[in-house]
Amino acid sequence: MIHMASGDWLDIVGWSESFTSWSMDNVHDVMPSNDIDMEVTIPSTWAWPEPITIGPIFNLQQGFASIQPALESFMHATIMCTVVFTVMMLTMLAIPYIERKFIGRLMDRLGATTTLRSLWVGESGVTAGEWWKQLPFGMGIPIGWVFNLLNSYWGNSHELETVSRVNNRSYHGYWFLLPGFFQAFADFMKFATKEHIVPKNADKVVFEIAPVIIIATTIMVFAFVPFGPHIYAANPELSLLFMMAIFGVAPLGVFFAGWASNNKYTLIGGMRSAAQLTAYEIPLLITVLGVAVLSGSFNIIEIVDFQMGQNEGNVWNIFLLPLGAALFLITMIAEVERIPFDMPEAEAELVEGWWTEYGGIRWGLMFAAEYMRSYAACILFALFFLGGWEAPFQHTLSGLSTVGGTFETVFTAVPGLVWVLIKAWLLFAVFVWIRASLHRVRTDQILEFGWRYLLPLSMVNLVVATILRLEVWTGEPWDLWVPVTLTLAALALFVILAIDEDKEALEAQRRPYSTQAVVKASPGSHRD
């Protein structure tokens, strides 16, 4: 396997390997080791002069020993796939929660505030209808006992004002039950129980295949994403390459879906999606290539290790390739079709875009796939640019004189998974923030932006990465001046380009507002 420089105690890969080898060894030992002679001797007859001995000699233990490695790796792979998938799904539960709550606050509303408690109490202090009685086989009876008990402790004595409910200004539950958390489960149940409708003249085969492509490739991406130094499903040498390749197959499914639905809207949506995703794959891949060049490897774990460095002086890639980080962010938002780049599914014109005709669980899982892709984008950003499973200033903090020891203990105790997740979730909050603030960019403007601006910039990023690797990197940890110069240069460039200095040219170009001298009720236009 790959040489690993970093690690922590949550060595799931190791545990799984040792578990499988232990269990297979036990099976091996349990197997009978004697030869089972099942030879048959056919006496000689007039047709053949010599007696023929045919038949096997079974040695179960040896036979098992020959297939044991394959069996071990198969078991290990199965276990790791399951573990990684579970970890991904469980940690992804935070994603729609962040989206819902954060965008709600930005929009000045609370959003779904019912909690688990609404299962036994209704809304606004009304008793829930006794839904458990409808469960078959009398399953509802013990549930009913539990809920009546809960109702007596955390029940209807909570009188909540109707007015505050109308104004949506209060919580309906207890904070530790995470109000609104179970909305995602309720949504999933709803999708799972809906009817599967296929449009009459749709191409049925392609219509059914498209969601499979989208969902399958999205989940496969997570096979290569390490959640921690020892939590991954597969870790080949070229994991980055595999992963980006699989990531790029989903647009094909999108296009299939748009075309197969026999609907002009979805066709337009599918076309837009194909154009947009193609246009943004290229800068994305070149940016990722820059990261790989800088780190000297196509393996994601090695990329993270490169950022963690050998001893002190490690630098996260965001400080070495700030342009690359910005490009990665923008192209990823376009790849996962979030606002401002969600033209393909723009509700205003295309209702739901390429997935208008899908309902039920197919839509539900594709919607989940969209969030999985956003989640993958966030985790990848954390791995490529934010140092993966390293805590901020980990080496510096551990190297401090007095408190260093405490920090060292803390860093050893906290598994790397936690840091990855924190970074990914925070980045997702940034995605949500962008979504709440920006308008949708028109398709041709998106394409122009991608081809004319992002592509050359990604080439520049690649050049910078190459120069850094070949000329500046000495095999030792980076000198401090390298990341500082790069980051400051990027910031300076950003300030210069983003902030308009020429006010007069701006004013002449931008039409001045109301030219009437209105008696302004205070305070007037925000430009005053």
Added chain:
Amino acid sequence: MAEMWISMGPQHPMTHGLWTLKVKVDGETVVDTEPDLGYIHRGVEKICEARDFTQITTYCDRLCYASANTWSHSYIYAAEDLLEVEVPERAEYIRLVAIEIQRIASHLMWLGAYGPDIGNLSVMVWCLREREMMMDLLQELGGSRLHYNFPRVGGVKRDLPHGFAQRARAKLKLFLNRIQEYEALFDESTVFLVRSQGVGYAKPEEMVNHGVTGPNLRAGGVNYDIRWAHPYSVYSELDWEPPVERSSIKGADCYDRYRVRVEEMRVSASLALQALDKMPGGADTHHEPGDPMILAKAPTRAPEGTTGAHHFEDSRGESMFYIAGGGEGRGKQPYRVSIRSPMFITIPFAAKCMIGYKVADIPAIMGSFDPCIGETDR
């Protein structure tokens, strides 16, 4: 890709109401359009021929439900022309307060719907939050949140409630601060500017010939407003100017129409505040319903041969009622009520404006003209 007709509607998130826009697209470019209206044609004009003059006011609220007060007042002025009633001045001031607050609420609804059309979902919730403030004020005046049935022939149905002036002033001042939030979200956003500038050009003379007035016209650089051209109510007593936008060379684009309405919200707030200050009898006095200070005695019959007409500056343009008297009940009911809806004329014009732009510009252009289908279909 060959040219194809797409039908946007009648159920469609963009259309702001129930109508169909058939669009012929060549790839992503719009080549031809054909609007299809009439889905909520309720026959209001016919119904009004069988209702008394007081009963018709409720129907007129429901013509454009987003801007109910402007429509019921538009009708009432025409009825007062027909029945030859003179309205007390205090009633005119109260009507002005109601109309201008309604104009703010209507524009907020428009802005709240325009944001999501272009992709910004936050502004919808913010605008509706402010619209709730306005609707609370109008609820105090009229009794319900959306359809108020506020004016009567000869005045208004009731006076300003106790403390209304104080609450209105506080809310309007708060609102004027909040407008800056919306402006920041729109004007500071390059994405919005790129989406709305250079899209949907229309020149003033062309607009006038097509019958488009109101904010859509003032976005083109001319300050025509019915409130000073054919004056009614007490606008002459107050200090105001209709906001005008310096359009681009090719005409008014979506950005101009958006700016004009934002400024109109400011002007309306200023008008309402001035009217509260200048109200004859003071804004804090309260008269009982039916008091001659707020409601004049009006005849209930219009003999045959009389007509009443009134042009009114509605939130969306010029609305007009033409009433011919002498109907059933020896003139208690009108013989013919004819309603001019600005949107009925603007929607075909907007559909023409879209030709040559992209499919993605359709909601931007359509939304910037502020369609309301209730008044279109009557």
Added chain:
Amino acid sequence: MGKIVPIKTQRAEAKKLAAAISEIDGVEAEVAERASGTNPRPVVLGNSSPESWRALAETLHSEHGVDYCSMVTGVHWPEGDEDKKWEVVYHLMRTGIRDPPIEDGLVQPVIVDPSTVEGSDTPLELEFHVHLPDTRTPSVDSVQDIWVGADWNEKETWDLVGIDFDGHQGMRRVLQPHETPKGFHPLQKQHRLRYHSFQDMYDDSQGFMRKPADAGKIK
């Protein structure tokens, strides 16, 4: 104070215009006063014969600057005079609007000071009645090419009232469904409202059951 167009100017202009167009054969116009609420306002009120309507419209548009058609109303008078069974009312306005000039690449908005308007820029309200005699196919000349704002108004008038417009391109149903039977124009007086209230229409308080006489009907 808010400036408004002075009523004297409007009255004078209205008188001039009324006098000028009364010289056309078949047209007689005068200045009437409409008053809504507190403010009176002058309106050019005219009657035109159907034959001279087109000439009048062209004159108004070309010579008198009437650039805006607000509404076209159709009225059916089955009990009116013999030659006044159908009436078309045209509501026109003169707005005095010109395209704003462009200087130095910037548009200079035209800010009209209402108190100083005079002459042919004065906003005016015009109302013309065209009466048609008793006929099963009433029709008037279309002014669709003069004022495009009259286009959809004329469609609506034909759709609801039944008055046709000669020379109108693309006449179709606009407010009623496209499949409405030919000859059905609801605003004609022989069609009466069937129901006047909820109780008239439905048998129950929730609106599910029609009355026995209307069993099976949807509308």
